Amino acid sequence: MLERIFEERDLTIDRVVVEAIDYFRRCLQPDGSIAEDPSVVVFQEWDSVNALKAIAVWRKVLPEDYASVIDAVLGFLSGREKHTGMLSWGATEIGPAEYCTETSSEYISALAILGHNESARRKADFLRSRQLPHGPWEEVHSHIPKAFQMEPSVTGFAICALDRVGIEPVYLDEALEYLTKKQNAEGHFGINWYYYCTHYYLMRPAVAALVDFGNYAAVAKARDFVLARQRPDGSWFSQVDGFHGDPSAPELQTALALSTLAHAGMDATEPPVRRAVEWLLERRRPDGSWFGGRYPYPETESYSSFRATQDVFTTAQVLAAFDYLEQK
Secondary structure (H helix, E strand, O other): OHHHHHHOOOOOHHHHHHHHHHHHHHOEOOOOOEOOOOOOOOOHHHHHHHHHHHHHHOHHHOOHHHHHHHHHHHHHHHHHOOOOOOOOOOOOOOOOOOEOHHHHHHHHHHHHHOOOHHHHHHHHHHHHHOOOOOOOOOOEOOOOOHHHOOOHHHHHHHHHHHHHOOOOOOOHHHHHHHHHHHOOOOOOOOOOOOOOOOHHHHHHHHHHHHHHOOOHHHHHHHHHHHHHOOOOOOOOOOOOOOOOOOOOOHHHHHHHHHHHHHHOOOOOOOHHHHHHHHHHHHOOOOOOOOOOOEOOOOOOHHHHHHOOEOHHHHHHHHHHHHHHHHOO
16 A cells, blocks of 8 residues: 555655665765765764664665665764764764763664674663663763653663564563653653654654553554644644744654554554655655754754754654555
8 A cells, every 4th residue: 555655656665765865875974974964963873873774674675786885874883882882963072981872772773674683782782781770761961951861762762772683671561661651641752842842753762662562552542642633734743832943844743753653553554644655755855855954952052053954864764654654
């Protein structure tokens, strides 16, 4: 059914994927990072990891010469690893023991998908050891306000990374209980301007983790929340009340919401999913990418270096959503 949606627009999944990943290749920098704007390095590792993971899940449809792109990105990321194997999100001044749990988790997942099992497992073992006894993981990064270091997405990403390499968390029950307690009565897991200013960023990895371990009641509540907030044109958009800054672009929010529905068991035969896929295809740009807007930090001088465009990340999330649906 997903292929049919593409065919109705004289497209194929393979063509859309290859053109999007060609965009990544054009964003490949001499140091091996992937960035739409080489002058902005604050999310250099984060964008590169997400692009690498998108390339990894779709490499079955890519020409053989993409191996050189994969090697270049892997070389860049390996050079940015902390002594623990973890990564920061980009070039910001932090201590040698600090890292971004979310970036590191997605790095582990990308390595595992590419078959770098020894490296992925070694990093996953360290990540596993960093779980807190009451269940969650936290960000170990001084640039993140203390109040924001333990959002549900952090734990969701970590659980999914461990599951990808076949490792169970030390405190599995506590982690799942932590996530279910973070889910509110409406079905979402909160919204935070620091985490893309949308419900769906916090929700997507939390739902994926709960699906992996069979908590279908919580997943159903999350699915219903997402379905109730789809806009008539097929997209999603949310923002934090009172936030003075640009919220994440609808393209990014729609990709994350669509991935949440796919993790929750919905497929392209269902009208809400079909409308979302159609909307994303209509928003595809001539260069194969999707618009991401700017990272939603406040318009203050202290966050001026974080005003980075999000086209690479958004394009990677659209490809991830299509991959989840293709697996149905």
